[in-house]
Amino acid sequence: MISVELLIFLIFVYVIFSNILLYSVFNKSLSVRDSLPWFFFLLIMIIVTFSNNLLVNISNYLGIEIVSNMLFFFGFLILIGISLFTTIYLSKQKNKINSLAQEIGILKKRIEELNVKRNNK
Numbered sequence: 001m002i003s004v005e006l007l008i009f010l011i012f013v014y015v016i017f018s019n020i021l022l023y024s025v026f027n028k029s030l031s032v033r034d035s036l037p038w039f040f041f042l043l044i045m046i047i048v049t050f051s052n053n054l055l056v057n058i059s060n061y062l063g064i065e066i067v068s069n070m071l072f073f074f075g076f077l078i079l080i081g082i083s084l085f086t087t088i089y090l091s092k093q094k095n096k097i098n099s100l101a102q103e104i105g106i107l108k109k110r111i112e113e114l115n116v117k118r119n120n121k
Helices: 004-028 032-050 053-062 067-120
Strands: none
Touching: 004 032, 032 053, 032 067, 053 067
């Protein structure tokens, strides 16, 4: 059973974390799409906090002897997942930037050609 002091502290941390996420989304410094994994992670943490034996049952089912080892493992998996999705997103953005840079180059060349034609007339 979790102590009342720890429960109050965790609730405080969750409220602060959710406020930071919401503030970032409303100020458009973080997109809704990018905030979803963090809200999902926050929801899981809240469920785990209020489920007394959930972690013990899961670790026993998976054959992990110490609950803290399982938490570190799941935390590691979550961070790898977030890193993977961020890398995929950055790769797509890089492709879009390259495409836009090429379009700008083509448009600049076309403008120069039109200016040369106009000046020659």
